Amino acid sequence: MDTKLLMEWSDRHLMAFAKRYPVALVRGEGVRVWDSDGKEYLDFTGGIAVTALGHSHPKVVGTMREQAATLLHVSNYFHIPQQIHLAKLLCEHSFADRVFFSNSGAEANETAIKLARKWAKEHGASDRGDIISMRGGFHGRTLATVTATAQEKYHHGFEPLPAGFKYVPFNNLRAVERAIDSRTAAVLVEPIQGEGGVNVPDDGYLPGLRKLCDETGVLLILDEIQTGMGRTGKLWCYEHAGVAPDIMTLAKALANGVPIGATLATDDVASAFTPGTHGTTFGGNPLATGVGLTVFSTLVEERLAERAARMGRRLSDGLRALQTQSAGAVKEVRGKGLLVGIDLVAPVAAVVSACRERGLLVLTAGDNTLRLAPPLIVDEPSIDRAVEIIARAVQDCRP
Ligand SMILES: Cc1ncc(COP(=O)(O)O)c(C=O)c1O
Numbered sequence: 001m002d003t004k005l006l007m008e009w010s011d012r013h014l015m016a017f018a019k020r021y022p023v024a025l026v027r028g029e030g031v032r033v034w035d036s037d038g039k040e041y042l043d044f045t046g047g048i049a050v051t052a053l054g055h056s057h058p059k060v061v062g063t064m065r066e067q068a069a070t071l072l073h074v075s076n077y078f079h080i081p082q083q084i085h086l087a088k089l090l091c092e093h094s095f096a097d098r099v100f101f102s103n104s105g106a107e108a109n110e111t112a113i114k115l116a117r118k119w120a121k122e123h124g125a126s127d128r129g130d131i132i133s134m135r136g137g138f139h140g141r142t143l144a145t146v147t148a149t150a151q152e153k154y155h156h157g158f159e160p161l162p163a164g165f166k167y168v169p170f171n172n173l174r175a176v177e178r179a180i181d182s183r184t185a186a187v188l189v190e191p192i193q194g195e196g197g198v199n200v201p202d203d204g205y206l207p208g209l210r211k212l213c214d215e216t217g218v219l220l221i222l223d224e225i226q227t228g229m230g231r232t233g234k235l236w237c238y239e240h241a242g243v244a245p246d247i248m249t250l251a252k253a254l255a256n257g258v259p260i261g262a263t264l265a266t267d268d269v270a271s272a273f274t275p276g277t278h279g280t281t282f283g284g285n286p287l288a289t290g291v292g293l294t295v296f297s298t299l300v301e302e303r304l305a306e307r308a309a310r311m312g313r314r315l316s317d318g319l320r321a322l323q324t325q326s327a328g329a330v331k332e333v334r335g336k337g338l339l340v341g342i343d344l345v346a347p348v349a350a351v352v353s354a355c356r357e358r359g360l361l362v363l364t365a366g367d368n369t370l371r372l373a374p375p376l377i378v379d380e381p382s383i384d385r386a387v388e389i390i391a392r393a394v395q396d397c398r399p
Pocket of ligand 1: 048104105106107109138139140141190194195223224225226251252
């Protein structure tokens with residue numbers, strides 16, 4: 001169908017919640033996608049850190065076909081084998097003992113907040129329910145998670161916001177120490193802020209948070225929705241810091257694009273949920289968890305976290321070389337593994353457009369950061385090509 005007409009209908013019939021690029025993507029394979037005019041792109045957005053195994057991965061396609069033809073959905077009143085196997089596998093490969101499945105990142109965080117509050121009330125005073133989160137963080141768009149998202153631009157017009165949220169600057173342990181009081185239930189943090197600008201904290205930050213939480217009996221919730229599933233070069237980003245959370249949330253890459261969310265917790269914390277305290281219709285259904293099982297098994301068997309570390313080094317090295325040659329046009333390259341942010345002098349929107357014109361799709365983050373989150377199966381030639389295109393795009397956008 002004609003792209004111009006599609007865009008006209010989009011303007012007329014969709015709620016205008018996103019600024020969209022003038023492109024309709026219709027097909028994908030591995031690291032590449034094609035638009036409705038047949039133009040090919042390298043996809044370094046990964047559907048915002050979702051398609052870890054790339055597009056149309058044969059194992060994912062196979063599981064989807066088989067599961068859809070066998071049993072797509074049943075309710076959580078029944079045992080669901082795929083859900084049980086995926087939960088077992090996630091627990092075997094993480095700090096966690098138990099999992100609750102939902103449909104998105106926001107829902108996974110919503111669940112984490114509810115679980116932490118319920119646990120805190122059972123292990124303290126009845127008014128213990130405050131969540132401390134970090135400025136510049138991002139946790140979702142539901143009312144509770146958008147409130148946990150300590151960026152006022154996402155709050156405007158949605159007041160009154162739910163009570164019980166406190167904000168402190170990111171990467172500042174003293175501020176957390178001062179903010180914790182007898183009403184605090186949990187500290188909620190991304191190990192690396194993704195949407196906020198690929199902000200990497202100091203090495204001592206997560207261990208410091210863990211220590212503060214242990215000393216005060218407060219829960220540590222890590223939002224690994226963007227950083228988890230191998231993206232940063234370890235299966236979970238918390239492994240870089242050598243400490244584990246009490247609750248971790250996942251979504252995005254867990255089923256490579258089939259909507260899913262997961263809230264993982266220790267036995268002790270998970271015990272706050274009993275039958276009837278929380279629920280979901282779709283969460284953990286055979287299709288989503290069946291695909292999740294295939295994705296997670298593939299990730300582990302093919303050691304894709306290690307690959308992400310290797311490919312991430314190549315990407316960051318290439319971009320740092322570009323920074324050196326850029327005469328100040330590239331201000332900083334940061335990140336871990338295949339989650340990389342590049343601070344630019346030129347307006348990031350112009351560089352994104354220039355990349356797209358040249359056949360590379362990239363993301364933005366924070367105020368003026370170009371963000372890259374390619375599939376973990378990305379190969380060396382694609383990385384080198386992406387760096388080359390970014391170099392040209394930065395050149396195109398010189399004032
Ligand atoms: C760290 C983090 N948490 C939560 C979310 C919300 O996830 P979803 O859009 O699936 O609700 C996102 C989405 O970008 C995210 O990056």
